Amino acid sequence: MRLGLIGAGNMAGALARGFGQPVAVFDVDRSRAEALAEAVGGQVLDSNIAVADASDAIVLCHKPAQLEEVAAEVGDHARAVISILGGTPVAAVEAAYPGRPVYRFMPSIPLEVGRGVVCYTPGRLAGQGPERKVLELFAAAGMLVELPEALFDAATAVMSCGPAFFALVAEALADAGVGYGLPADLAARMAVETMGGTAATLAEHDNDTRELRRRVTSPGGMTARGLAALERGRVRAAFEEAVAAVVEGRS
Incomplete structure (x- = not known):
């Protein structure tokens, strides 16, 4: 299946690397498009229309505010539409691309290394046509989950914002170690290797976080003291507040 990316930002790059196949791409910043194409063996084209004409499905990787503008330009040329526009309901994309099969996807940065999660919801016209092959590409790139759109914001907080949250945790843990001489x-x-190893260990044991904590924690030992300090510091509440900030749009 031939995919065309309209926009070449960070998430577009993660997707292209996860797909593992050449893509067509256009971005108003040509240098950014060229960097993406070089990384994945893709092709930079001269316009959004050229990308749509060369593709079985276009992937909307531009800014959400540009939805109407881009649709007015390429709508008649698009065969199928894959949207990764944050906060943009599938109905809004369908309205901008009438008569076209539409999928809304929410990817995550770890896709660029073949990990991470992709949530999706199909539009009304998304059925058994050729555009469904894009599901195979996303499934090959990471964990693919179909979700009702009402859960997208909560999923975004966990799997799309999650990498930034975990990066902050790794940074804070490393900084604390530096404070004691490392x-x-x-x-x-x-910190990073421990985080990656922990994720792999959990995946091998049915994602049982409580059991892993039990195995690592001896009563009255060093880990127990550290966990108690994290609980006193309201680490759980901090994550609850972070997810609420994403879902409810408050900071």
């Missing part, structure tokens, strides 16, 4: 580079590598 070299900064070593502390950062330790």
